[in-house]
Amino acid sequence: MHALYNLAAWMAQPLLRRKLAARARAEPLYGQWVAERFGRAYAAPAVSREDERPLWIHAVSLGETRAAAILAQALRARRPGLRLLLTHGTATGRAEGAKLLQAGDAQAWQPWDTPAAVARFLAHFRPRAGVLMETEIWPNLIAQSAAQGVPLALANARLSEKSLRAARRAAWLMRPAYARLAAAWAQTDADAARLRQMGAPVAGVFGNLKFDARPDxxxxxxxxxxxxxxxxxxxxxxxxxxxxxxxxxxxxxxxxxxxxxxxxxxxxxxxxxxxxxxxxxxxxxxxxxxxxxxxxxxxxxxxxxxxxxxxxxxxxxxxxxxxxxxxxxxxxxxxxxxxxxxxxxxxxxxxxxxxxxxxxxxxxxxxxxxxxxxxxxxxxxxxxxxxxxxxxxxxxxxxxxxxxxxxxxxxxxxxxxxxxxxxHRGAAGRTADAVLTLMDEGQRQTPP
The missing domain is CATH 3.40.50.2000 (Glycogen Phosphorylase B;)
Known part of the structure; x- marks a missing residue:
């Protein structure tokens, strides 16, 4: 069944290219760095040195990127100089994410969820650990990260009843993906209960990062x-x-x-x-x-x-x-x-x-x-x-x-x-502490 998913994702690539070209007519950013979607021709250079390996945060769209900004601020306060890799799926997400970049950071499109694209992405950026914001569950992204020793956590995690029903209908695909996460930090007790039903390793209920936002x-x-x-x-x-x-x-x-x-x-x-x-x-x-x-x-x-x-x-x-x-x-x-x-x-x-x-x-x-x-x-x-x-x-x-x-x-x-x-403030600090612990533990477990 997973092979069928991989075949469907591979066959959908021409459709994705056509969709991006259509979206680019209204939002030109969709037409830029398209090859990154398939794990090629990255705008950011490849990571070669161990001390350059970034913490990867995936925030698909605008709302998730704003939550990621709150987390990034808390992370940098605890560890100045931390290198971040930001990935996105939408033009609004990437445009908002560009505002967060500092010296040494990188930004790219999310790799399309085929084994080959994900493998090229991981080989290029070599992240120490990854944080998926809110709802982003991609089977190959999670499976290959786990296989290559890159711990992935689901932060600010939420799972509605509607989404739970959809995940159950594809349990053969989604349950292993949730189970391969290194951790899930839920927004609420109800989210935590639903995440556990899908096999996610819930490691805490930290609240919603967005309560920590402070308007400009x-x-x-x-x-x-x-x-x-x-x-x-x-x-x-x-x-x-x-x-x-x-x-x-x-x-x-x-x-x-x-x-x-x-x-x-x-x-x-x-x-x-x-x-x-x-x-x-x-x-x-x-x-x-x-x-x-x-x-x-x-x-x-x-x-x-x-x-x-x-x-x-x-x-x-x-x-x-x-x-x-x-x-x-x-x-x-x-x-x-x-x-x-x-x-x-x-x-x-x-x-x-x-x-x-x-x-x-x-x-x-x-x-x-x-x-x-x-x-x-x-x-x-x-x-x-x-x-x-x-x-x-x-x-x-x-x-x-x-x-x-x-x-x-x-x-x-x-x-x-x-x-x-x-x-309701406080989720940013709790999440940042957990992310840094996950990253440090992953680094100690990675073979030299």
């Missing part, structure tokens, strides 16, 4: 300026955050219906939509305009003299019904600006986006019914009063408008969000 103060200040500028115009900002396909249409339909029934009823609201995926920015702008809304895109707002995103305090966003957050790396600014955020990916059965980032910026959240990817965080936020849950978009919008307009209720929710973050 400059971005918070930027968002607060946007909020004040909207307030001076008599408006409160309501945001749809990290939205996915179909969610923007649902919100825009609700806005259109409300405006049709009462033209002045939403005059005090400044709408803000921040799509999850950059390739959808143009699509969402056109969709909003088709619903009769004027749109102002973040990318067209005034910039500072040096061209950075942090414009001067006097530069106000242009007036429009809807602001479109078509920039990367500015989510803290968007959350700081918003009075309340509707949580993307929770109004479709996609599992929800990370609401911890919103809480760290003191932004209350209204969630839809689907938050299985962040179940514990969602439950904790709701219990603390930092988040509300609604069955659908119309109900969520009604709750968001009430919260945005009620100063006392908003302040209670904002303070609850900050208290929630403070109460």
């Amino acid at each position: 103060p400059a971005l918070l200040a930027l968002g607060q300026r946007w909020r004040e500028q909207a307030r001076q115009a008599g408006r409160a900002i309501v945001m749809l955050a990290s939205s996915r396909d179909g969610e923007e249409a649902a919100l825009l339909w609700c806005i259109r219906q409300a405006r049709a029934s009462d033209a002045a009823g939403l005059a005090d609201i400044q709408w803000l939509i921040v799509p999850r995926h950059p390739q959808r920015f143009d699509e969402v702008a056109q969709l909003a305009q088709s619903h009769g809304l004027s749109v102002s895109r973040r990318s067209a707002w005034p910039q500072s003299a040096n061209g950075s995103a942090h414009e001067s305090a006097n530069a106000a966003p242009p007036a429009a019904d809807l602001w479109l957050g078509d920039s990367l790396g500015e989510m803290p600014a968007y959350y700081a600006a918003a009075r309340v955020a509707l949580l993307g990916a929770s109004f479709a059965p996609l599992g929800g986006q990370n609401l911890i980032e919103a809480a760290a910026c003191a932004c209350p959240v209204v969630m839809g019914p689907h938050t299985f990817n962040f179940a514990q965080a969602a439950e904790s936020a709701q219990a603390a009063g930092a988040a509300l849950r609604a069955p659908d978009m119309p109900a969520a919008l009604a709750a968001a408008l009430t919260l945005a307009r009620d100063e006392a209720a908003h302040e209670r929710a904002a303070q609850a969000a900050l208290a929630l973050i403070a109460a």
Whole structure:
């Protein structure tokens, strides 16, 4: 059966190349260093000396890379000069990961999960140990690492009920992969229990790394300026955050219906939509305009003299019904600006986006019914009063408008969000200590 998996992965390589070429038309980074996906022609030089062998962290996309940044900071604080190898699967992940690189570090695409590509990857970089972020289970990657004496751990590990059911259906492939991990450090007790059901060697429940994130103060200040500028115009900002396909249409339909029934009823609201995926920015702008809304895109707002995103305090966003957050790396600014955020990916059965980032910026959240990817965080936020849950978009919008307009209720929710973050910090230190122990033990066990 494993041979069939290998055959399928090998046969899928031309399809992967075509998919990358298609994605590169909207996101050019997908078209760069494509050979790395197959274990060839790496941009980073091969590792030859023993003292150059890196600690490898695999963070597939943007959310995992942001968690990896928190871990990397804790690792470097404990061991200055530690060399890191970062791998990614998406363009947004690689772009975000590039910000973490220091002298001696390297970055590459994740090798496609064929025996040959993984073998070439391991031979080129010779990592001392590896950390897979959150959910990244690749059978050949794990099997070959174990065979070559490279211990791999699953950090910030989560496994939803939905994912557990899928893993069980392919237990012949997934159970050996989980069992070959050197360790799994779970976010919650529930995640740990599900991971153990798949045979993972759970070595601790450390919490969620994302609670240790500290938003960039400059971005918070930027968002607060946007909020004040909207307030001076008599408006409160309501945001749809990290939205996915179909969610923007649902919100825009609700806005259109409300405006049709009462033209002045939403005059005090400044709408803000921040799509999850950059390739959808143009699509969402056109969709909003088709619903009769004027749109102002973040990318067209005034910039500072040096061209950075942090414009001067006097530069106000242009007036429009809807602001479109078509920039990367500015989510803290968007959350700081918003009075309340509707949580993307929770109004479709996609599992929800990370609401911890919103809480760290003191932004209350209204969630839809689907938050299985962040179940514990969602439950904790709701219990603390930092988040509300609604069955659908119309109900969520009604709750968001009430919260945005009620100063006392908003302040209670904002303070609850900050208290929630403070109460759950500490995962970064615990995980960093475990990673360094794993790396040192692996080094002692590696034959000279």
